[in-house]
Amino acid sequence: MFQDINLEEVLDLHQQQQMKLIDVRSPSEFENGSIPGSINIPIFTDKERAEVGTLYTQVSVQAAKDRGLEIFSDKLPTFIEKFKQIEGPKAVYCWRGGMRSKTAATVIDLMGISVSRLIGGVRSYRKWVVDSLDSFEMKPNVYALNGYTGAGKTIILNELIKKGLPAIDLEGRAQHRGSIFGQIGLNPNNQKTFDSLLLDDLIQLQDSPFTITEAESKRVGKVTVPDFLLRKMEQGTEIFIDMPIEERVRNILTEYQPWNYPEEFLRAFKLIKKRIHTPIATQIEKDLLAENYSSAVQLLLEYYYDPRYEHSREQYPSDRSYTIQVKDVDDAITSISEFLTAQHAVNTGS
Known part of the structure; x- marks a missing residue:
């Protein structure tokens, strides 16, 4: 039996x-x-x-x-x-x-x-x-990766995980990149699945000296991030990735591959079109229709996403915010790994 x-x-x-x-x-x-x-x-x-x-x-x-x-x-x-x-x-x-x-x-x-x-x-x-999520008391301090759209934060985060560093990929758990274009080419998870995967990560990293995650808002696509984790991010240390816009455009094109989803990108753009200065919005739409994606992405960064990111930086005071200037994603991975190693040595006195 x-x-x-x-x-x-x-x-x-x-x-x-x-x-x-x-x-x-x-x-x-x-x-x-x-x-x-x-x-x-x-x-x-x-x-x-x-x-x-x-x-x-x-x-x-x-x-x-x-x-x-x-x-x-x-x-x-x-x-x-x-x-x-x-x-x-x-x-x-x-x-x-x-x-x-x-x-x-x-x-x-x-x-x-x-x-x-x-x-x-x-x-x-x-x-x-x-x-468990309602009563969770997260022990590790949080290093929040921040940076303008296209800085490759998710790629960097997953490379840090491969190196054995303690990290949580919230966008990966949500199966959503967090922007209006974030679900294109993906199958976003619902709240049940997100909660289960997140709790599994939290439990496994509870005894880690620190945890790395991407600076996120309350909502990531279809799901919401628990308040205790958002508070931990806000109380933690920001690592701001400063990367040239040309490199960020390349990262976005590589990750999103808009040429494979032209109609979806155009449809998503129309949801935010009215928030962009009319002549710029008109040019972005023309570029999308002509499949001139490099130009469209750069204009979106300069006139929509970058200005919005300025507000998110205000939650971290200067004594808990570090800017790392890098040339590309590989440079960022190396620089952040070295930064975290140094920070951990200082905090533990080793």
Whole structure:
């Protein structure tokens, strides 16, 4: 008989990579929010789930169970084979730890495959995430990367992570670059997914001497950043990246590749067009239509984004703000790594 397992034990084993988590809900439910690192092996497709749900509400519980069993029986060999391919301890879960995960665990156990079931399902996990973020007390001090649009802050941040430095990529967790053009070419995460990924980062970095992140506002695309993290940023140290505008234009073109999404860029620009001086806005639109993206991006930087960034710098007093003048992203990575190493040595007295 399969064993029920509580959330605390599941998360501990999962974090240590000693247990694989399998979400047996439908693909759209999984996409809407799951435990990070889980594998989706659904009992029902979205269409099948809707059919069973309709029977449950409009006919009877027994009719829904009978139809659900019929659907599941047809796909049982494939379902079991997918579980056989997953090595090591496994735990299944659904929304509430109810019928779907119980059915999956029972069948898998009968086939001689060891499996556990998460008590309370993903609903218990979501409650834990919300409660944890509401009461989280972040220990590390924050170094906030700032700089005009196109300074490559996200690229720099991820290179620092590769070097082993403690950092959180908020835009990466949101799957949004934070501007009106920020979701083009991406699939932005919802708040549930963002919260789960962020909490995982926060827990892992809680004992770090410091944490690096990009200076952000309350909202990043579709999601909001917790207030405690925003306060930590405001109380932390700013590292302002001063990079030539020509290099910033190149960075934006490399990252956004507007030639692959011409209609999306034009549509996004029209949302901010009225905020830009009319002759400049007219020229930007002409450049976008003519696919003269270098000119369009430079005008956007000079007349829209750069002036807006001046306001964000005001939250950091001069004694907690350091400007690093660099020629490109590679130079910035080296300079910031050296700066953080020096700062850490001063703070620890080493």
